[in-house]
Amino acid sequence: QVTLKESGPGMLQPSKTLSLTCSFSGFSLSTSGMVVSWIRQPSGKSLEWLAAIDWDGDKYYNPSLKSRLTVSKDTSNTQVFLKITSVDIADTATYYCARAEVYYSGWDYWGQGVMVTVSS
Amino acid sequence: DVVLTQTPPTSSATIGQSVSISCRSSQSLLDSDGNTYLYWYLQRPSQSPQLLIYLVSKLGSGVPNRFSGSGSGTDFTLKISGVEAEDLGVYYCVQGTHDPPTFGGGTKLELK
Numbered sequence: 001q002v003t004l005k006e007s008g009p010g011m012l013q014p015s016k017t018l019s020l021t022c023s024f025s026g027f028s029l030s031t032s033g034m035v036v037s038w039i040r041q042p043s044g045k046s047l048e049w050l051a052a053i054d055w056d057g058d059k060y061y062n063p064s065l066k067s068r069l070t071v072s073k074d075t076s077n078t079q080v081f082l083k084i085t086s087v088d089i090a091d092t093a094t095y096y097c098a099r100a101e102v103y104y105s106g107w108d109y110w111g112q113g114v115m116v117t118v119s120s
Numbered sequence: 121d122v123v124l125t126q127t128p129p130t131s132s133a134t135i136g137q138s139v140s141i142s143c144r145s146s147q148s149l150l151d152s153d154g155n156t157y158l159y160w161y162l163q164r165p166s167q168s169p170q171l172l173i174y175l176v177s178k179l180g181s182g183v184p185n186r187f188s189g190s191g192s193g194t195d196f197t198l199k200i201s202g203v204e205a206e207d208l209g210v211y212y213c214v215q216g217t218h219d220p221p222t223f224g225g226g227t228k229l230e231l232k
Contacts, residue, residue, distance in 0.1 A: 047169070047212065049221040062220040064121075096168060104216075106159045106174035108181065113168055 002026035004036075004097050004111035011117045018084040018116060022097030029055055029077040033102035036080045038071065040093040041113075047096075053080055054103075087118045122147050124213050124224035132232040133203045141227045143213035145194040150217070157216035160189055160198045163226075164209035172211075173198065203229070 004024040012018060022036060029036060037052040051071040052060040061069050070083040080097060094115050098107035123146040133139045149156045160173040171180040173189035176196060186201045200207055208231060213224040 046225050047223045049223070060219075064220075098168075104155060104157060104175060106171045106180065106214075107161075107169075108171045110168035110170070 002099070002109045004099060004109055006095055006097050006111045006114035008095065008114045008116050010115070011119060012087060013120055014088045014118055015086055018082075018087050018091065018118075020082045020084075020095055020097075020114065020116075022080040022082075022111060024078060024080075024097070024099065024111075027099065027101075029053075029073055029080065031055055035100045035103060036073070037098050037100070037107060038080075038082045038095065039098060039107075040091075040095045042093045048093075050084075050095075051082060089118050092116065092118045121220060122149075122215050122218045122222050124215055124222060126211075126213060126224040126227045128227060129225070130228045130230060132230050134232045135205060136202050137232075138199065138201045139203055139229065140200075141198045141211050141213075141229075143191075143196040143198070143224050145196070145215060147218060148193045149196075149215050150193060155217075156192065158189075158191070158196050159214040159216065160187075161212045161214060162207070162209050163212065164206075167209075169212065200229075205231070 008020040034055040038050040041047045051069050053071045068085045073080045094113040096113045098110040125144045127142045149158050156176050158176045161169040163169040177189045188199045190197050210226045210228050212226050
């Protein structure tokens, strides 16, 4: 059974660094083709793809945010991390991690999302 | 970035009615490898999105066959043949042909 779960600080102040963790089970990120992405959704709005890391350790970033994003994974291939530096109010959103078995298959499993509020 | 425009923004349907949602792209989504990376997701209230359709017309695992996708180039359609209560929520089209992947603005399906 594939599951993903995001965790994060809940609330943080502007200019700080946001650290998110995606913990998953039921698959391994070392499996050829596997990709885990980070996607966010401000309340009541559409979604925005942020970053991804694949089975081979290759990393992909949204160019509009690339300078502020770092995606990584742990050596056991059961967790993926996302750091966003210099957060501001516009980064307030629900953050999801989602997996794709291969690059063309779509995000077939999603976490429940973690809400992050940036506020002073 | 590629802009995906979904119409209508809101659709009202009765149970059993068929509905169609349009997704128009600002650029062709036909990739040089011959694939068209266009996807459809449903986000039910207070839930995470779920995959319905990948590569324009391929049904995701466990997705009922009342859902179908079609289209090419810049114009795509999701059709629900016989809406059921569990289909209510917001539908998003997503493109993966051009970097970065982008989402449409969403179409909310409501009960009439």
